[in-house]
Amino acid sequence: MTNEQTILALASLAQSTRLDTFKLLVAHEPDGLAAGEVSKALGVPHNTLSSHLAILSHAGLISSTRYSRSIVYRANLGRLQDVIVYLLKDCCGGRSEICAPLMADLVPCCPPKETADV
Amino acid sequence: MTNEQTILALASLAQSTRLDTFKLLVAHEPDGLAAGEVSKALGVPHNTLSSHLAILSHAGLISSTRYSRSIVYRANLGRLQDVIVYLLKDCCGGRSEICAPLMADLVPCCPPKETADV
């Protein structure tokens, strides 16, 4: 993960239609959603959405597979993780005391083991 | 943390000078760094940097305090945490199986307890 790749990913998510798109695709993991269904769900013209999907895709945040006439998009959670790790790396680099409390707050949201009681 | 606040924070970090600024301030926690020193360190004109600092500040990612003629900026790691939690909330909302592996990778970077062996 380079500085540039991180900026690309952050910029991709820093736009309301795209953030909504990404959230929608995350909510539909692991099945994914066809471009047309995203377009309909968000009330965005298909061509406008198409360019947003291309931007998210170029940033590596989503991927696509064609099934007959539809192209199904899926969120790439691994990429989201890469971005988050990159952002945290700076504060954790040699000084874990700084972001330890940050992590402590994160863990109850997503327990690393399968102690999911949410 | 609203959708809008998240977009504001993401957009603030999605620009190379601002990402560099934020990283520099994180590296200088908890002392902070004067605006002029950031300007010098990054080789950015003071007025250009000033507007970037204002944007980061407006997004809540940094804060400032005046000391005599200098204004010292500090990274607000809590806000970074808020952004990350917001992004993860969607994948963890009721479905922790999705981002549990994500968290598992995050934890070794920043141990939630003081088992810092890095």
Next chain:
DNA sequence: GTCATATGTCGAGAATAATCGACATATGAA
């Protein structure tokens, strides 16, 4: 007060991004 230092604000030009109509491609059905 005057001067120097540190930072912020304004405004205009250049660059970049968002939107959407019109057209193009890809797949499958008849």
Next chain:
DNA sequence: TTCATATGTCGATTATTCTCGACATATGAC
């Protein structure tokens, strides 16, 4: 082949963002 559906691409317009010179403010020294 022709038609309908699903999606992508192009191009022009509008909106937003980045940059930096010039000017303004704020603090402290003399």
